[in-house]
Amino acid sequence: SDAGQKVHYYTTPDAIEKAEDGTFTFKGTVSEPGQEPKQVTLEGFEKVLFAIGRHPLTENLGLDKAGVNTDNRGHILVDEYQQTSAERVYAVGDVCGKALLTPVAIAAGRHLSHRLFNKDADRKLDYKNIPTVVFSHPPIGTIGLTQAEAEEKYG
Numbered sequence: 001s002d003a004g005q006k007v008h009y010y011t012t013p014d015a016i017e018k019a020e021d022g023t024f025t026f027k028g029t030v031s032e033p034g035q036e037p038k039q040v041t042l043e044g045f046e047k048v049l050f051a052i053g054r055h056p057l058t059e060n061l062g063l064d065k066a067g068v069n070t071d072n073r074g075h076i077l078v079d080e081y082q083q084t085s086a087e088r089v090y091a092v093g094d095v096c097g098k099a100l101l102t103p104v105a106i107a108a109g110r111h112l113s114h115r116l117f118n119k120d121a122d123r124k125l126d127y128k129n130i131p132t133v134v135f136s137h138p139p140i141g142t143i144g145l146t147q148a149e150a151e152e153k154y155g
Contacts, residue, residue, distance in 0.1 A: 005140060008042070016048055024048050049136055056095045073097065080124050082112050090116075099130050 013028040024045040031037040056074040063070060067086035069077045075097030082090045090112055093105030107125050114120040131143040145153065 005136065005138075007140075011040070013050070016050075019043070022046075049134070054094065054100070056097070058095065071097065081115065082108060082124075099127055101130065101132065104130055 008026075008030070010032045011026075011028055011030050013026060015027045017025045017027070019025055023043070024047075026040075026042040026045065026048065028040060029037050030040050056070075056076070058070055058074040058076065063076065066089060068089055068091075069085040071077060076084055076091040076095050078084055078091050078096050082092050082096070084091055092108040092112055094100045104125070104127075111123045111125050114123045129144050131141060133142075134140040144150075
């Protein structure tokens with residue numbers, strides 16, 4: 001049997017329908033980077049977990065007037081020390097578009113405050129091995145490199 005979970009990335013739903021047998025059918029579009037979007041129908045799901053994602057709300061803040069650069073999605077561009085393109089302007093958390101997790105934002109903010117107020121100039125957050133989890137049944141957790149990243153790095 002096909003037990004467990006399957007994650008469908010880059011997928012936008014048009015409809016999720018409940019079948020007579022109680023399972024769910026997903027109809028939508030898969031838009032993987034570098035490929036043409038394609039319509040898909042996926043059937044037979046017992047459960048559907050839908051994570052919509054989020055985007056930064058930076059377009060009306062006048063960041064350009066302050067000299068703060070953003071990427072094409074609106075994330076504030078920072079270096080490894082949370083420094084933006086504007087002198088003495090810093091950004092931490094989801095607005096930077098990297099590791100969008102509350103504990104990561106807290107840790108980055110703590111490192112920044114230690115640098116600014118405790119004269120700990122080299123202190124910075126290491127983003128290499130941040131664990132993530134999906135609180136599902138069973139839970140899914142990851143840490144470290146993806147398989148593709150590990151193959152590229154180690155062969």
